[in-house]
Amino acid sequence: MNSFLLALLNSLDIGLLLFIIAVGLNIVFGVLGVINFAHGALYMLGAYLAYAGIVGLGLPFWVTLLLAPLVVALLAVAIDRGMLHFIYGREIADSLLLTFALLLILNESIRLIWGNGIHTVEPPWPLQGTIAMPGGLRYPSYSAFVLLVGLLTLLGLWLLFSRTRLGKIMRAAAQDPEMAQTLCINTRRVITATFAFGAWLAALGGVVAAPMRAIDPGMGDKIIIESFIVVVIGGLGSFPGALAGALVLGLIHGLGGRYLPQLDLILPFVGMALVLLVRPHGLMGARRV
Amino acid sequence: MNGPPLLVVDRLCKRFGGVSAVADMDLTVPAGETLAIIGPNGAGKTTFYNLLSGRMKPSSGRITLRGRDITGLPPHRISRLGVSRSFQINNIFTEMTVRQNVEVAVTAKQGQSRRWANRASANRVVQQEAQSLLQQLGIAHLGAQPAGTISYGDKRLVEIAVVLATRPELVLLDEPTAGMTPEETARIIAMVRALAKTGRYTFLVTEHDMRVVFDVADRILVMHHGRELALGPPEAIRSNPDVRQAYLGDEETELVPA
Amino acid sequence: MKRLATALTLLLILGLLVALPRITPYFYIFIGTQILIMGLFAASFNLVFGYTGMLSFGHAAFFGTGAYATALLLQGLQWPLLACLLVSFVAGTVLALAIGALCVRLDEVYFAMLTLAFGMMVYGVAHQWRSVTGGSDGISGFSVGTLGLGIDLTLGNPAVYYYVVLAIVVVAGAALYRICNSSFGLVLQAIRQNPERVAFCGLNIRTYRLAAFTIAGGFAGLAGGLMAPFLHVASPDLAHWTMSAEPVLMTILGGSGYFLGPFLGAAIFVLLETWITSITQAWMLFLGIILALMVIFFRRGVLGTALVAIRRRRSGTS
Numbered sequence: 001m002n003s004f005l006l007a008l009l010n011s012l013d014i015g016l017l018l019f020i021i022a023v024g025l026n027i028v029f030g031v032l033g034v035i036n037f038a039h040g041a042l043y044m045l046g047a048y049l050a051y052a053g054i055v056g057l058g059l060p061f062w063v064t065l066l067l068a069p070l071v072v073a074l075l076a077v078a079i080d081r082g083m084l085h086f087i088y089g090r091e092i093a094d095s096l097l098l099t100f101a102l103l104l105i106l107n108e109s110i111r112l113i114w115g116n117g118i119h120t121v122e123p124p125w126p127l128q129g130t131i132a133m134p135g136g137l138r139y140p141s142y143s144a145f146v147l148l149v150g151l152l153t154l155l156g157l158w159l160l161f162s163r164t165r166l167g168k169i170m171r172a173a174a175q176d177p178e179m180a181q182t183l184c185i186n187t188r189r190v191i192t193a194t195f196a197f198g199a200w201l202a203a204l205g206g207v208v209a210a211p212m213r214a215i216d217p218g219m220g221d222k223i224i225i226e227s228f229i230v231v232v233i234g235g236l237g238s239f240p241g242a243l244a245g246a247l248v249l250g251l252i253h254g255l256g257g258r259y260l261p262q263l264d265l266i267l268p269f270v271g272m273a274l275v276l277l278v279r280p281h282g283l284m285g286a287r288r289v
Numbered sequence: 290m291n292g293p294p295l296l297v298v299d300r301l302c303k304r305f306g307g308v309s310a311v312a313d314m315d316l317t318v319p320a321g322e323t324l325a326i327i328g329p330n331g332a333g334k335t336t337f338y339n340l341l342s343g344r345m346k347p348s349s350g351r352i353t354l355r356g357r358d359i360t361g362l363p364p365h366r367i368s369r370l371g372v373s374r375s376f377q378i379n380n381i382f383t384e385m386t387v388r389q390n391v392e393v394a395v396t397a398k399q400g401q402s403r404r405w406a407n408r409a410s411a412n413r414v415v416q417q418e419a420q421s422l423l424q425q426l427g428i429a430h431l432g433a434q435p436a437g438t439i440s441y442g443d444k445r446l447v448e449i450a451v452v453l454a455t456r457p458e459l460v461l462l463d464e465p466t467a468g469m470t471p472e473e474t475a476r477i478i479a480m481v482r483a484l485a486k487t488g489r490y491t492f493l494v495t496e497h498d499m500r501v502v503f504d505v506a507d508r509i510l511v512m513h514h515g516r517e518l519a520l521g522p523p524e525a526i527r528s529n530p531d532v533r534q535a536y537l538g539d540e541e542t543e544l545v546p547a
Numbered sequence: 548m549k550r551l552a553t554a555l556t557l558l559l560i561l562g563l564l565v566a567l568p569r570i571t572p573y574f575y576i577f578i579g580t581q582i583l584i585m586g587l588f589a590a591s592f593n594l595v596f597g598y599t600g601m602l603s604f605g606h607a608a609f610f611g612t613g614a615y616a617t618a619l620l621l622q623g624l625q626w627p628l629l630a631c632l633l634v635s636f637v638a639g640t641v642l643a644l645a646i647g648a649l650c651v652r653l654d655e656v657y658f659a660m661l662t663l664a665f666g667m668m669v670y671g672v673a674h675q676w677r678s679v680t681g682g683s684d685g686i687s688g689f690s691v692g693t694l695g696l697g698i699d700l701t702l703g704n705p706a707v708y709y710y711v712v713l714a715i716v717v718v719a720g721a722a723l724y725r726i727c728n729s730s731f732g733l734v735l736q737a738i739r740q741n742p743e744r745v746a747f748c749g750l751n752i753r754t755y756r757l758a759a760f761t762i763a764g765g766f767a768g769l770a771g772g773l774m775a776p777f778l779h780v781a782s783p784d785l786a787h788w789t790m791s792a793e794p795v796l797m798t799i800l801g802g803s804g805y806f807l808g809p810f811l812g813a814a815i816f817v818l819l820e821t822w823i824t825s826i827t828q829a830w831m832l833f834l835g836i837i838l839a840l841m842v843i844f845f846r847r848g849v850l851g852t853a854l855v856a857i858r859r860r861r862s863g864t865s
Contacts, residue, residue, distance in 0.1 A: 035656050037604075037663070086843045093602045096659050097799065097842045100604060104792060104835025112829055221667065221788070228664045236657065265675055269668045276649045276661075342747065368749035380747075382740045393737040396730050397748040402755075405731040412730060455748055 002135050007258040013143045015250020016150025017209060021223060022230040023157060023242040024201030030237050031170055031194040034095040040224025041106035042199045045072055046206025047215050048110055051119050061124035061211075069203040076199030080192045088191075103224075111217045123211040142211055149208050153201070154243065161239065170194055229272045235282025244283050293356070295320040295459060295491050296341075301350035303336055303515075310336040312515040314350070320458070323485045323492040325502040328512035329535065334495045335377065337512070338461050341493075342374045343367040354459065373457035377464050379444045383437030387428060387447050390436050391419040394454035422450050427476055442469040449477070453484075462494045466501055474501065481505050503527075511535070564713055568706045580709045582810075582817045583716040584773045585797065589809030590723055591766035592794035597803035598727055599759040600739025601651075602659045604791050605666025608646065609639035609764040611673060611786025613771025618686040618781035619679075627695030628702060632715070632772040639768020640761055642669070647760035651753055666791050673783035685782030686775075702776070712773055719769060724806055726762065735759050789831065796834060799841045802848025811850055 025039045036042075046068050053064035079102065087094045122128070123142040130138040161167035169190055205223075213219060226249065234245025249268055256267045275282065298316040302309060311333045318324055326334050339345040341352060343364040352360045359367055382390050392409070395418045396402050409415075423429040426446045431439055436447055449465060462481075466474040482505055484490045496502045502509060502523075509526040511519040519529050526532055567579050592606045613635035620631040650661040673680045680686065691702040700707050726732055734755055737745050742752050775781045784790060793816065794809065801812025819837075824830045845852050 029656070033656075035660050037659075083839060083843070092655055093600075094842055094846065096602055096656070097795070098839060100792065100795070101835045101839035101842065104789075104831055104838065108829060108832035108835065112832065225664050225667050228660045232657070232661065232664075265671045266668070269665070272661075272664065273649055276653075280652055344743075363746070363751075364743075365746045365749050365751045368747050374747065380741060380744050382737050382744065384740050385736070389733070393733060393745070394748045396733060397745070397750045401730045402734045402750055403731060405726050405729045407729050409728060409730045409733040415730070451744070451748070 002137055003258065005135065006137060006139070007254045009139060009143070009254075010257070011247070011250040011254025013146055013150075013250070014253050015247040016154075017146055017205060018226055018230055018249055019243055019246035020150060020153050020208070021202055021205040022227040022234075022246055023153075023239065024198040024205075025227050026231055026237060026239065026242045027170070027201070028195055028198035029231075032095070032191055034092065034099065035228075035236075036102075036195070036198065037096065037099040037224065038102040038106050039198065039202050039227060040220040040222075041103050041110070042072055042076065042202040043206040043209070043223050044110060044217070044220035045075075045106065046203030047210040047213070047219065048114055048119075048206075049203070050207040050210040051114075051121050051215050054121050055119070061121075065204075065207050068207045069200045072203035072206075073196040073200040076196040077192055080195045084195070088188075103220075107217065107220060110220075114217075116217060119215040121210045121215065146208055146212065149204075153204075157239070166193075226268070229268050232272050232282060233275045235285025238282065238284045241282050241284035248283075293320070294318060295322075295355060297351075297353040298341075299351040299353070301337075301340060301352065302348045303333075303340055303345060304348045309515050311340060311347075314515075314517060316510065316517070316520075318459075318491060318493070320491055321485070321488045322507045323481065323494065323505050324508050324510060325506035326493060326495045326510045326512060327497070327499075327502055328518070332512040333515035334512055335463060336515070338374055338463055338493075338495070341367075342372060342461060368455060368457075371456075371458035372461065373452045373455050373459070374461035375448050375452045375463050375465060377467065379441075379448055381436050381444060381447050381451060383435070385436055386433050387436050387439065387443075388416075388419055388423065388432040390447050391422055391450045391454050392416065394451045395419050395422075398455045419454065422454055426450050426480065442473040445469060446473065446476075449480075458489070459491045460493070462492060464495055464497065466496065466498055474498070477501075478504055561717070565710075568709060576705050576709050578817060578821060580705070580712050580777055582814045583709075583712050584770050584777065585793065585817060586810035586813035587716050587719055587723075587773070588767055588770035589794035589797040589801075589813050590720060590806070591763045591770065593798045593803055593806075593809045594723065594727065594735075594763040594766070595760055596795075596798060597805075597808070598732060598739060599735040599756060600655075600742075601756060601760065602655060602795075603662040603760070604659055604788060604795070605646070605662035605664070605669075606763070606767055606794055607786050607788070607790035608662075608666040608669040609643055609767035610771040610774070610790065611669060611781075611783070612642050613639045613768030614775040614778075614781040614785045615673065615680060615686060615771075616768070617772035618689055618775040621691060621776065622686055622689035625692050627693045628691055628711070628776070629695035632769055635772030636765045636769045639771070640765035642768075643761045643764020644757070647757045647764070651756045651760060663788055663791070666786065666788055670783050670786040670788070673786055680781075680783070683783060685780050687780040689776075689779075691776040708777065712777070715769075715773065719766060720810075723766060727806055731755075731758075792834065792838075796838045796841075798848075799838060799846075800848055802850035802852075804847060805850045805854075808848055808850045812848065815849065 021043055025036060028034070028036050028039070049068040049071060050064045053059040053068060054061060083098060083102065084095070087098055127141045127145050129141050131141050131144055133139050161171060230242060230245035230249050233248050234241030234243070248271065252267050252271055253264070257264050260267065294317045296316070296318040298314050301311055301314040303311040314337065326337070328334055336345065340347050343362050343366065346361045350360070351358060354370055354372065357370070359370060382393065385393070392415050395415045399415060401412065401415055420429060423432055426449060428443055428446050428450070431443060436444065445465065445468065452460060466477050469477070478501055481492055481494070485492060485505070494505060506523055508521060509523055510517060511526060511532050513535050518535055519526055519532050564579070568576050588610055592603065595601050595603050616635040616638040617631040620626045620634060646662070646665045650658050650665070653661070674683055691708070694700050694702060694711060700711065702708050702711065734745065734750065738752050738755055745752050771785060774785065797812035797816045798809045799812070800815050801810065802808035820830055823833055841848065847855065
């Protein structure tokens with residue numbers, strides 16, 4: 001029973017971290033209509049910047065948690081203005097190709113700057129221990145922290161979209177770009193802001209994940225595939241779908257990792273394939289008219 | 290014009306959220322008839338076409354073609370059953386030549402689309418049929434031109450050629466003469482009347498140009514707010530007070546004076 | 548007149564390819580073999596992308612599978628090469644049918660995403676399934692024995708292998724060309740330009756898309772099967788998304804609107820890669836930058852841009 005509870009907590013942990021990353025992908029798709037293939041690379045960049053800040057510059061974890069996502073967001077603005085801007089209005093395939101090119105560029109740049117090796121980052125001092133839980137379990141404090149960040153992100157996003165003007169503008173631009181333009185909403189700026197926000201979320205995920213994962217040039221690949229699976233299971237463009245998909249994938253990893261470890265690689269894909277067969281647009285995706 | 294009805298529409302509804310784009314449409318169309326559908330913008334004509342051609346699924350109601358229930362079938366199935374439609378905005382293959390546009394439709398219709406080892410440019414059977422269609426519509430001289438580079442009116446003619454190439458029984462024309470010169474419009478009218486006279490085609494034609502409507506229609510259906518407002522032969526519609534009222538203030542349509 | 552010019556150009560290229568081992572330094576035999584194999588790989592991708600309008604980022608799944616199929620057969624059963632290649636072709640076809648059936652029903656964004664994901668799944672399986680695929684080391688230690696059909700050749704000789712690859716790629720390319728120019732190919736091109744219109748002509752576009760994807764998977768598998776003996780190893784990298792990126796870039800480089808575009812792109816790509824990797828480690832970075840620049844500024848590729856320029860000059864001087 002205890003091990004089951006632990007596996008469940010693990011699932012929640014993994015799921016919420018996945019949510020932070022996948023929701024950024026979803027938001028960018030919702031407004032730009034494009035999947036950013038480089039999203040995983042931005043997450044990885046966040047993790048590497050955390051490493052650079054903590055180990056390289058000796059900064060406290062909390063400072064990098066604040067700064068790294070901002071740096072990546074600024075980079076995203078530059079990318080949008082310098083690259084994506086050119087193909088705005090062209091067919092979708094061109095945008096997909098461009099974000100794919102961006103993926104190559106970012107991946108290799110990171111590899112060139114930091115090398116092929118694995119780096120690690122320690123969790124910040126107050127979070128290095130474990131917490132006592134009912135039933136004599138001990139749960140890593142940092143994992144609890146990740147849970148907290150995930151919940152705060154969820155709450156923050158929900159508030160953003162339902163309460164703030166910016167959130168409503170983003171939703172409007174997502175649902176009807178032409179209408180948004182006629183209402184004099186500066187769509188170009190909304191697009192840049194959305195792209196930067198998505199990058200910020202990805203990098204935030206990266207910084208948060210850094211003390212928990214091995215930081216290596218392959219981590220971007222892994223997370224982008226995971227994000228895709230989340231988004232396919234939950235439904236592209238759906239905010240609750242991203243949460244649902246993330247939790248499902250978290251469960252697959254948490255429970256699958258405990259009880260069927262040899263299938264851990266293939267289970268997520270099987271889950272995705274099942275959803276594709278039964279509900280191609282995801283558990284909560286919109287069906288076409 | 291006698292015989293079993295080709296198309297029967299039974300209490301057809303399409304709702305988007307709380308709005309009914311099409312509400313409780315009942316219609317029976319005998320084979321060989323030319324039925325014009327008129328109504329102000331937003332009356333639901335295009336939605337009605339979308340439902341008939343399978344582009345949208347109805348919220349409720351039934352559509353029957355030759356006694357066969359086609360409600361909710363996908364577009365390609367309905368097309369195979371003999372329904373073909375044109376679109377308001379040109380829906381052709383702009384990167385192909387005019388001739389290739391029609392050849393695609395003919396290839397599909399004649400079951401040639403699975404041939405993977407022939408030379409499409411040497412497919413005599415397909416080419417002859419395509420050529421004759423182009424000639425019928427008077428655009429054979431444009432055969433080798435990329436369809437994206439020809440005039441708007443000619444593009445509409447290509448669209449109609451593609452529609453007819455699948456040898457449909459029921460043809461849904463969505464504002465076929467919009468944006469055409471008088472000469473082109475006359476050509477379309479002549480074509481529709483000639484085809485209708487053979488008795489092998491049933492036309493539904495939505496139009497804003499009343500002269501075209503009164504020229505080709507056996508009956509006229511007036512739609513308003515997604516419902517049928519009036520249905521009958523042209524003279525009856527012309528003198529119908531409800532129809533006049535619906536059109537008051539609508540600048541685009543003028544009923545042709547009797 | 549135009550057809551004569553095209554035919555002559557093709558004959559000239561073919562002639563050069565045949566003469567290559569005689570007229571260039573030894574090293575270029577390897578370059579040539581690589582260009583031919585990658586050209587076929589890219590051309591199979593272009594059937595899906597340039598002709599049918601579907602952007603797949605997981606095409607290497609079939610390439611890698613084909614490589615493993617041939618490698619395993621050569622290592623375990625020492626089959627003649629042609630038999631191995633046939634199996635590679637079939638393996639690619641079957642895998643493409645399975646993956647395609649799941650992916651083809653959805654729009655292009657989903658499709659791009661899913662093909663990448665499933666491609667990486669194949670990579671993951673190749674990487675983890677040590678007992679069958681040799682894990683991250685892959686399959687090695689095999690040699691090519693006979694060609695098959697009673698033809699006696701020393702396939703271990705790079706120049707001989709080059710000619711075999713040339714023959715197979717020309718035959719496969721011709722088959723692919725035939726498919727692209729058939730009535731089926733016409734329908735595929737129509738689907739790329741206006742899928743809805745094709746549906747309204749009475750065709751189930753999903754079936755045609757799946758057929759194109761499956762055929763392309765087969766030819767990619769064949770290319771992979773040719774690659775394994777060339778590299779003397781079948782490794783998981785051959786299914787990684789970075790490998791899927793290569794036909795994408797080659798096709799964009801050469802021009803997705805033309806049958807020979809991917810082959811030209813493969814030639815440019817391989818030559819560029821050879822040159823740049825001799826100078827720096829950052830080849831992938833250049834790959835990404837070049838792809839970005841091509842997509843933004845030269846979307847029609849080298850062939851497309853050149854042909855447009857020629858046409859413009861001709862109409863300008865007349």
